[in-house]
Amino acid sequence: MTFVLVVDDDPAIRRTLSINLRAREYDVETAGDGRSALQIVDERMPDIILLDLGLPDLDGVTVLKRLRSFSDVRVIVVSARTDSDDKVEALDVGADDYITKPFSLEELLARIRAATRRAGTQEPPLRVEVDGLILDISDSRAERDGQEAHLTPTEWKIIEHLVRRRGHLVRQTELLHAVWGPTYGRQTNYLRVHMASIRRKLEREPANPTLFITEPGMGYRFAPTVTSTA
Structure with missing residues (x-):
């Protein structure tokens, strides 16, 4: 079962994504800030992280940089920031994908499936x-x-x-x-x-x-x- 960590400061988004992902048989945990997200990663590495940039403590880019210092976990940025500079920065520091709010749930699910497929082939049997x-x-x-x-x-x-x-x-x-x-x-x-x-x-x-x-x-x-x- 694919483990998805949803990191967003909006309780409604966390709840909506959690309900919809669990209905599709994903294992889901949520975090409302960057430090909580990193604590969850410390305890159990997700397969996919859905990461908001506008977090109340650590900026999402900072969280992403810390993740990339020790992990290649797939990260999809889910953000209301539409400026191309924000997208470029997030992708440059290690995001695998970027989707802007408001978003289509079906599009997000398709991106999760694509990221899961890529994650499954990233580290071949050895x-x-x-x-x-x-x-x-x-x-x-x-x-x-x-x-x-x-x-x-x-x-x-x-x-x-x-x-x-x-x-x-x-x-x-x-x-x-x-x-x-x-x-x-x-x-x-x-x-x-x-x-x-x-x-x-x-x-x-x-x-x-x-x-x-x-x-x-x-x-x-x-x-x-x-x-x-x-």
Whole structure:
């Protein structure tokens, strides 16, 4: 079931969208301001966010910028601002679509369906093989030298983020945001503990890792040379 977060300061719009989306079997939560929206995202990442720009605390563009610092979640701006400069700014900072109020419900639903389709193809299934290690990201299965390795959900989140950025440095803050949410940025001890566990389970020599590399003071990097199938 697609999870939609509706962020709007107008209670009537929140209620109308919530009723209509639930009637079409969407899972819906609503927020009346930017901070509440970010708190919901911290607790559970939506599939689609419908975001008003004129929020009472954080401007919608600010919310969008914060979202884009740690997530590629699909965002459709739903705003009364019709000026082309507002549209350009929202799209430039990461909005996937922009619809102006008042809007046709059927048009908005069509845009949600289109965004859902794009979100479904954005991150393809991925299977990685390197140095006797097999990681089936899509099926959450791991093998080291033919033996199944059991990983926790948090470990899988860390691994998936690193593997999808394979060969590139993933900074500590980015990884914390991706796995635990936007309010986490300094809890580097979380990463150290989980990375140590991942290495024990997946590295041939955990004390001398060659796949899950630490870049001291910066972040982590997954093996630059891998064979993968998507």
